Amino acid sequence: MTTLEELKNKNQDELFYFVGNDVVSSEKIIAPRYSYWKSVFRVFFRKKINIVMLVILALIFLIAFIMPIFLPYDPMENVRTSSTFYLSPSAAMAKFGGFSFKYLLGTGQFGNSILYGVISSARTSLTLAVICAAINMTVGILIGAVWGYSKKFDAVMIQVYNVVANVPYILLITVLVYVIGSGFWQFVFALTVTGWLGIAYFFRTQVMIIRDREYSLASRCLGTPIPRMVSKNILPFLTSVIVTLLATELPSYISAEVFLSYIGVGLSSQVPSLGRMIQEAQAAFLIYPWAFWAPVTIASAITIILYVLGQNLADASDPRTHM
């Protein structure tokens, strides 16, 4: 290496000279270090709305998971005094002696605190959504990847799908709830036992499209083994698809619970749930609006936040937006 000092010391006439070839430094490619996930989050946090929503979601999670530990919800607390049933917030506070956080949203069917009920139910809904999404997404993506890649497996699975997809979803869940009970884990089982199939089918089609792309063909010609093909060629390409799927799946379990409780096959009355609260209040929703709109608002807020955050994360996980 010739430094500037040495240059000056050289003969002034000799302005140009050979630098020589440095073997070590020419091996290094000079480019900024690139991390996929780092740039995903950079793009994600560029939008202010995402930060706001993330904070709200974190707050909901914190309140839903921590508050019931200190202030447990008991739906049957006031069941003996019928004068506490269906009280509007102001009436409830008057009844229970002045302002109280507990009766901020009035009372429900059996004099239960709507606010505490909504918070405990939100915990159930969030847990349900996370667990079901985790199980269904994992199983669905793993099976879908193989399903899309192997033609033999495809021939069998497509017939299985044709049959299972035609068994009415409500019927299957009802029969399962009827047979195994309607506790929380039984409900998770009912939602996941065939729930992964739809995801796997969707994912199969996506894999099939990538499978026959030219770069995959080239890779196969070079003898890349199938596990590496799936993990290096196909799955990275589908990251944004997976996140989009997650964005629609997570809120869909909350909606499913609400729907199933409404038609009478949801969680048992021992488990506080948004669907059950809505179902109990819906008959009189024009007369006692607070008992109905509180769980509906919370359910909608959670699902909208999850959906929007998921969609924005999916947009951010598309490398084309990283410019």
Place this chain on the structure above:
Amino acid sequence: MGKYLLKRILFSIVSLLIVIMTVMLLVFSLINRNVIFQTDDRWNKTSGNDQKVYEYNQFQKYQYLTYTNYTNFVKSKYSEKYGEDNFTTPEYSADLKAIKNAKTYRDNPTVKEFIEKYESEGYEIVYLPQQAQKNGTIKKGYSAYLLAVKENNVFLRLWLYIKGLFTVETTSDVTDPALTEEMRGIKFINDPYGWWAITGSGTTHKYLLYFDGRFPFIHQNWIHLHLGISYTQYRNQEIFDVITAPNGSIITSMQQFPNMIGTDEYEETAIDFHTLTYNAEPTVDDLKNYPDNYTSSSMHRAGLSRLEISFVMGIISTIIAYLLGLPIGILMARKKDKLADKIGNLYIIFIMAVPSLAYIFMFAAFGTKVFNLPYNFATAEVQILGYILPIISLSLPSVGSLMKWMRRYMIDQMNSDYVKFARAEGLSEREIYRTHISRNALIYIVHGIPGSILGSLTGAIITERVYNVPGVGNLLTRAINGHDNGVIIASTVFYTTITIISIILGDILLAKYDPRISLSSERGGGR
């Protein structure tokens, strides 16, 4: 194409059969069968052995099992021997009484014969001994029974179901000996209650095929579809009749009974003369009014059937959805990232993310409070107003999803090379959007059209519940809540058939709309 379709249809039938079988397995083997008696008054009134026999009888009716009563066996044995009219010999009575003694009944030769015959056929012999009160008389409901019972397996049940799915009426359906061979037959007549009709004698129904001024103008009683029989919800009615019969109030009008035709006598009655069925024992009044034994009938009813109500609502909301969803989707794509697109996206997010129950109720509250529209369909004073809220509620989500997909496909097409080329050629933006992008984007939309039209037939669960609409959407959920096995199977078959047909029709329409797409794999296209 023809060959491919045939294969598709065959595959669909097989998968339909497997679905029926799966559902039968779920319903008949996983759910406790005694729940069907929960709301049965007759079961509550009987007790002891009578109740058990009643249970077997009902289980047989609902195809859980087949059973034979020893009494019937003895009766048929002696009537074969001595003829229909004089089989009640002392021997016969002795054989019947043999089962009363729990210790010695197996020594009786006829009992032995009964047991041997049915045990060899795989039946299980059930003996219900009689129980006496202290004074020696038999306790009420506790007389002795001897039965042979065999559980139906799922394949037999499926076979019986499929065998009974369609029945065609023939002239030998009525077994009444009063109707001689010469009287039976099929005639083409000029129908006094309609235009023309084909009537039968010896068939269960009198009018087999008839034309009249009522939509859809051609009606038939010839071929019957038996989807299943309701047990708890619509007592012993055939589901197909439940969903296709009008369920309004009875309407009377001035009509002539068959014997009055030709005179100027009229009577106010609600009888629908096209539904006449054979009656073996007509009353004196019947004989005065009718020339033949076809005297049983049902009434004219006002209103629409369950299926028609669901279909009317579904089809109108589908039309609204396409008329609104597609143009808005196109507009959003054209104004991408501008105000129109942002507002549209807000709506899409709202519809996609919020539980449908929530926004249907929001809309119900809004429509009821602000526009004073009837909330309850069944009790709406002006019937037509009752349709408004359910139809709008139904179209809200489909508008949202059509907007979403149309925008997505439009944007995908906008970036493709042929659009750039068209622009380079100097075509106007309007022309590019109308004849190039929209047409290509519509390819994906076309596939769903048959599904959304036929899907209107299956009704909507939440909307129909919220607005108290007597449609078909809640057939399955109500059946499940009421443990009505027949309805569960029937509605599954109904929903599944419609789904399968709409997927096939969607594929055909897609192939017709886009000539590049070939359904059969021989002629390019497929992999």
